[in-house]
Amino acid sequence: MLSDFRLLATGQTLSWIGNGFQTVALAVAVVRAGGGAGDLGLVMACSVTAILACSLFGGVWADRLQPQRVMVASDLVRLAAAALMAALFFGDAYHLPLLCLLAAVSSGAGSFFNPAMTALRPLIIPVGRRQQANATLSMLQTGSSVIGPALGGVTVAAFGAPAGFTVNAASFLASMAACLLLRARATRGPRSSMLSELGAGWREVSSRDWLLGGMAGATLYHVANGVILVLVQVIAIERLGGASSAGFIAAAEGLGGTIGAAAALRFKPRHLLRAGWLTLLLMPLWALAYVWPAELLAVLLGAVVGYAGLIFFDVAWETALQDQIPQSSLGRVSSWDQLTSYLAMPLGNALAGPLSARYGTSPVLTAAAAVLFVAALSQLLIPGSRRLTRATSTTAAPTPPPELVEATGN
Structure with a gap:
């Protein structure tokens, strides 16, 4: 099991770093080709639309097939799109419709990869080590989100966007090779x-109050966060020192995420999900630092504290899913979770401009910070969120209710 986890972690780290190269390359390529913000926004919109269209289907196929098969197919498609x-x-040969198509294909394939990876984790990580493994992956992903764009910027500046x-x-080739070497196998039943x-x-x-309530709370949270993520970028550029300040803030967010993941590696509260919702209450401090x-310096400190709480929550949430959801349904549940996030965030992004123009940026x-606080705090009113306990090596794995077995044929 642990050798499989090392393979997964290595392949994913390389893939996450590679994504940072593409983020920089795409922006530079479009702008230098004369496309501007309008074209780049259209490409990004096509990516999000593909994610929304494919997420639920990705979850179904992750539960129908061996997860690593879905992951390999996804990596192959994304490799071809990037090439x-x-x-x-x-x-x-700048061709906007073709670029939009390639971006949509790549993002759509990613919507199949993510639920499959979630479904795979319980197969390769012992129950008692899930929190540590999730924290390790979060730490690697957070570090990659800082290292990837930094290396990508240097590479694209030196050799051009095609190099990125x-x-x-x-990186997708490396991830695909790692997935092909995975030995874990899931039990799959007849399809419906x-x-x-x-x-x-x-x-x-x-059927789970903590899960349904958590997804509802996360939807509200992501709408507010979508507003915040637009406005804080504007403030950083216009009032806090420009591009260099934006870079420092991004680094502080990465540092905070690393601290949150490290805390999740060390501390193992019995009521892990409750602890996660409590740490998420730190995120409004990050947003409010832009107001007062x-x-x-205050924004940098707020970013470290807030993102530490966010990543600790992410580890708690992923661990709760893996502990409590039958492996045969985990891909589909993950896809529903992913869908609510991607529906809400663009809505918040779209609302940021009109709301700030009407009411002012600070109000x-x-x-929005108050909404973040309420979205997290409200989860502590849900009995399941308060009482859910972390699984241990002696805890029996959950089994699906009979009606779900009948419906899925598992």
Whole structure:
């Protein structure tokens, strides 16, 4: 099991770093080709639309097939898309519709990979070590989100955007190779119709108060956070020192995430989910630092504290899913969870401009921070969120209710 986890962690770290190269390469390629913000926004919108369209289907296939097969297929598609992007800009043949298509294909394939990876984890991580493993992956992902764009910026500046896309394609090849070497196997039963299996996944969600309430709270949270993420970028550029300040803030967020993951490695509260919701209450401090005292040092401290709480919560949430959801349904439940996040965030992004224009940036940020606080605090009113205990090596794995077994054929 542990050798499989090391393979997964290595492949994913390389893939996460590669994604940072593509983020930089895409922005530089579009702008230098004369596309501007409008074209870049359209490409990003196509990516989000593909995620929304594919998420639930990705969850079904993650539960139908061996998870690593889905992951390999996803990596293969994303490798091809990244390679074609490199070829597109290497030849100076800027073609916006084709770029939008490639971005959508890549993001859609990623929507199949993520539920499959979630479904795979319980197969390769012993029950008693899930929290540590999730914290380790969160730490690696957080570090990659800082290292990837930094290395990507240097590479793209030196060799051009096609080099960034090429590195990302190579990272998918590394991830695919790691997945092919995984030995874990899931038990899969007969299939039913797509709608039936989607419905069975939703019943897994709705039958647990902590899960249904958590997804509702996360939806509200992501709307508010979508507003915040737009406004704080504007404030950082216009009032806190420009691009260099934005870079320092991103680094502070990465540092906070690393601290949160390290805390999750060390501390193992029995009521892990309750502890996670409590640490998420730190995130409003990050948003409010832009309002008062609105100084760079305060924002940096707020970013460290807030993101430490966010990543600790992420570890707690992922561990709760793996502990409490039958492995045969975990991909579908994960896809429902992913869908609510991607529905809510763009809505918040779209609301940021009109709300700030009407009411002012500081009042909107304050209100959004209050929504973050309420979204997290409200979960402590749900009995399941308060009482859910962390599984141990002696805890029996949960089994699906009989009606779900009948619906999925598992």
